[in-house]
Amino acid sequence: MNKKNVSQIRKDFPNLHVKVHGKPLVYLDNAATTLKPNVVIDAITNHYKTTTANIHRGVHYLSEKATADFEVTRNKIKALINAKSSAEIIFTRGTTESINLVSNSYGRTFLKKGDEILISEMEHHSNIVPWQMLCQEKGCILRIIPFTDSGELDLNAFTKLLTPKIKFISIVYISNSLGTINPVKTMIARAHQLGIPVLVDAAQAIAHLPIDVQELDCDFLVFSGHKMYGPTGVGVLYGKTELLNKMPPYQGGGDMISSVTFEKTTYNVLPHKFEAGTPNIADVIGLAAAIDYIQKLGWDYIEKHDQELLDYGTKALNKISQLRLIGTAKQKSAVLSFVLPQIHPHDLGTLVDQDGIAIRTGHHCTQPVMKHFGVPATARASFAIYNTKEEIDKLVQSIEKAKKIFK
Amino acid sequence: MTDQNELYQQVILEHNKKPRNFKKLEKPTHMAEGYNPLCGDHLMVYLNLNKDNTIEDVTFEGDGCAISKASASMMTMTLKGKSVDEANKLFEEFHQLVTGNLNPDKDKNILGKLAIFSNVWHFPARVKCASLCWHTMKGALDKKKSISTE
Ligand SMILES: Cc1ncc(COP(=O)(O)O)c(C=O)c1O
Numbered sequence A: 001m002n003k004k005n006v007s008q009i010r011k012d013f014p015n016l017h018v019k020v021h022g023k024p025l026v027y028l029d030n031a032a033t034t035l036k037p038n039v040v041i042d043a044i045t046n047h048y049k050t051t052t053a054n055i056h057r058g059v060h061y062l063s064e065k066a067t068a069d070f071e072v073t074r075n076k077i078k079a080l081i082n083a084k085s086s087a088e089i090i091f092t093r094g095t096t097e098s099i100n101l102v103s104n105s106y107g108r109t110f111l112k113k114g115d116e117i118l119i120s121e122m123e124h125h126s127n128i129v130p131w132q133m134l135c136q137e138k139g140c141i142l143r144i145i146p147f148t149d150s151g152e153l154d155l156n157a158f159t160k161l162l163t164p165k166i167k168f169i170s171i172v173y174i175s176n177s178l179g180t181i182n183p184v185k186t187m188i189a190r191a192h193q194l195g196i197p198v199l200v201d202a203a204q205a206i207a208h209l210p211i212d213v214q215e216l217d218c219d220f221l222v223f224s225g226h227k228m229y230g231p232t233g234v235g236v237l238y239g240k241t242e243l244l245n246k247m248p249p250y251q252g253g254g255d256m257i258s259s260v261t262f263e264k265t266t267y268n269v270l271p272h273k274f275e276a277g278t279p280n281i282a283d284v285i286g287l288a289a290a291i292d293y294i295q296k297l298g299w300d301y302i303e304k305h306d307q308e309l310l311d312y313g314t315k316a317l318n319k320i321s322q323l324r325l326i327g328t329a330k331q332k333s334a335v336l337s338f339v340l341p342q343i344h345p346h347d348l349g350t351l352v353d354q355d356g357i358a359i360r361t362g363h364h365c366t367q368p369v370m371k372h373f374g375v376p377a378t379a380r381a382s383f384a385i386y387n388t389k390e391e392i393d394k395l396v397q398s399i400e401k402a403k404k405i406f407k
Numbered sequence B: 001m002t003d004q005n006e007l008y009q010q011v012i013l014e015h016n017k018k019p020r021n022f023k024k025l026e027k028p029t030h031m032a033e034g035y036n037p038l039c040g041d042h043l044m045v046y047l048n049l050n051k052d053n054t055i056e057d058v059t060f061e062g063d064g065c066a067i068s069k070a071s072a073s074m075m076t077m078t079l080k081g082k083s084v085d086e087a088n089k090l091f092e093e094f095h096q097l098v099t100g101n102l103n104p105d106k107d108k109n110i111l112g113k114l115a116i117f118s119n120v121w122h123f124p125a126r127v128k129c130a131s132l133c134w135h136t137m138k139g140a141l142d143k144k145k146s147i148s149t150e
Helices: A003-011 A039-049 A062-079 A097-112 A129-138 A155-161 A184-193 A242-248 A281-297 A297-320 A347-353 A366-372 A391-405 B010-017 B066-079 B083-099 B113-120 B122-141
Strands: A089-092 A116-120 A141-145 A165-170 A198-201 A221-223 A237-238 A257-260 A266-269 A323-325 A335-339 A360-362 A380-381 B030-035 B043-051 B055-063 B146-148
Touching: A039 A281, A039 A297, A062 A281, A089 A097, A089 A323, A097 A129, A097 A165, A097 A198, A097 A221, A097 A237, A097 B043, A116 B010, A129 A347, A141 A155, A141 A242, A165 A184, A184 A198, A237 A242, A237 A380, A257 B010, A281 A297, A297 A323, A297 A335, A297 A391, A323 A366, A347 A360, A347 A380, A347 B066, B010 B066, B010 B113, B010 B146, B030 B122, B043 B066, B055 B066, B066 B083, B066 B113, B066 B122, B083 B113, B083 B122, B113 B122
Parallel strands: A116 A141, A116 A165, A165 A198, A198 A221, B030 B146
Antiparallel strands: A089 A237, A221 A237, A257 A266, A323 A335, A335 A380, A360 A380, B030 B043, B043 B055
């Protein structure tokens, strides 16, 4: 790990420098949400201070400026994930809304009774429930790709499940509770042999590895701004133009129309067809700053740092006697879920919090994963560009301290 | 500053390790299931009431953190032999206690040993851990089958 780099990066994140219970904050809950650098905070404040206006609907200076800034973010996202066109980038509230958009618009239009939808056992609830709701409404059947005890998708099972009955696949790129990086590219290629569209949930992946939607050839890709050092309340749906064009709008309102009479409304072109009403302008503008920040840092640093913390953290936690890591896939991102036989994750969470350490405890919105491993909950430390090995050492010390209390 | 040790007192740790009345009752007159969807804590509370509405036996089973287990364990110890009216009063007082609205040193109460949970309100995320068993017990008395903290 390049020390100078990390300490410089840390200076950019004001929230890292608060004290929690009188101790310096150790923030290890990045899979839930990342902290935000000054440039993002400033971009949002700046918009509210100097360019507040509604977009796509005014000829005055501020409206044109805000519209331009808003569209800059769209172009940056297009570049970040290498979409063919910025019309393929639709702003939503987040991953959850993006998936709901697809299940409502694509799903309700093109799926019918008896069709099968394929997801995996390690999906976030947001990639389970919308499909269950669709199944209930349409009489579709939900099929599940199981994972092995190390937390890798069972590709043999995937092969068996992949029949022409499957009409849609929705899978997570990096699991938020196991850290597994799934071989989505291979899976997409296999699905396309049968003409099945695939949605990739990149909520965790977006800030951890470079994504090229044309290379992956995914049909949809979804993620949230707040897990990539950007603001909450803004997310993205990427979709291939052909698919988005044949999908009906998700919500009706302003901006998504080109003309309205009481007899007939014509819908606007992409991407506006899917962006009804005043969007989250300030946060979309803030997201551009987050993308710049990531790109300035570079994927080399980000991926190397991620793997270094993963290796170091895995070794450090494995030294704690009786600690069991949940999720030990070969291809992994820096997420460490674990359990201790004598301490319930919630008690551990409260105890390490007293040392200023923020970890997540619970089922991480992945109850089927918990069920697979026979645990009600896990503790999870998840890492980002600003975390250090020293912070992992602090976590280990704090866990050892908790073990003494619960001996 | 509130110290973790004030939450994880020896008595609580001890009840967590060796919960009392941690078993199923074969033919309970009242029972309910409690669930905290936020953390996955899950428990069953069983009660046997006799003809004059006295709690003859009360037990629990389930999965949960130290706070929830210790709370359930101490609840069962407290409730044995109490009347339904007393159980309802304890339910109210315990609720006031863990939400910071009852100071056991100042306010009149019948909480007894349960006063040890007086620090829970400093840990808002943990209040439900302590109160799940009480809500479940109350649900059982009121003949509700399943109780959720949400
Ligand atoms: C893998 C994964 N999918 C989906 C989501 C949902 O994201 P959001 O809550 O931002 O909509 C999350 C967030 O925890 C996630 O980790």
